Amino acid sequence: MYKVIGIDQKEYGPVSAEELRRWIAEGRANAQTLAQFEGTTEWKPLINFPEFTSALAATFPFAPPSFAMTTSGYAIQRTNGMAVTGFIFGILSLLCQICCCLPIFPILGLIFSGIGLSQINNDPSQRGRGFAITGIVLSLISLLFFIIFMIFGSLGSLLDASRSSGL
Numbered sequence: 001m002y003k004v005i006g007i008d009q010k011e012y013g014p015v016s017a018e019e020l021r022r023w024i025a026e027g028r029a030n031a032q033t034l035a036q037f038e039g040t041t042e043w044k045p046l047i048n049f050p051e052f053t054s055a056l057a058a059t060f061p062f063a064p065p066s067f068a069m070t071t072s073g074y075a076i077q078r079t080n081g082m083a084v085t086g087f088i089f090g091i092l093s094l095l096c097q098i099c100c101c102l103p104i105f106p107i108l109g110l111i112f113s114g115i116g117l118s119q120i121n122n123d124p125s126q127r128g129r130g131f132a133i134t135g136i137v138l139s140l141i142s143l144l145f146f147i148i149f150m151i152f153g154s155l156g157s158l159l160d161a162s163r164s165s166g167l
Contacts, residue, residue, distance in 0.1 A: 001038040004029060014038050020046075021055040031056050080120050083128035083135065086113025090138030094145075103146045109139030 001014035004023075015023075023029040024046070031047035046052050089109030096105050113135030120126045 003036045003038065005034040005043065017051055021052065024052065024055040025058065078126055080116045080126045080128035080132070082112050082119060083116030083132035086111070086116050086135030086139070087131040088135075089113075090135035090142070093139050093142035097142055097145050097149075103143060106139040106142040106146065109135050109142070113139065 001016060002020055003011055003013035004015065004020065006012055006028075020029060020035070029035075029046060031045060033046045034043045035046050035049065036043050037049075047056060086109050089105050089112055093105035093109050096102065113132045116128060117132035117136070120129050120132060
């Protein structure tokens, strides 16, 4: 008999080897599904149990691993939503520099990307570091363009004013 940890991180079982083979065939379990032989304390992926090799081979190709090893065991990897949102605002900030000169999107991009990067640094099981860094870089570039446009706009206004006043 076996105990199994499902994708929802809940423990199921005890179930027989035959039942577990049926779950593999149905796609409810795969090579990375963690299982424990009854009476033991070690959780191992099903691929490490020789009795399930043929059942797993029948489900080729194997599903990609949905778990990453952490200090506390296995945890589901998720992409940080703040990092993705910061990345999207970074892209929007560059696109909006073409049609309007408002620093709203670059500021939001910096805020969301910074929060996302901080959360990723605090929880290594989260992915999205590249999104956060790219969001910060795009937002900074856009903010730099905004500042340059404001400087040149002000200088242009001063030149126009000096020409019209005859100085």
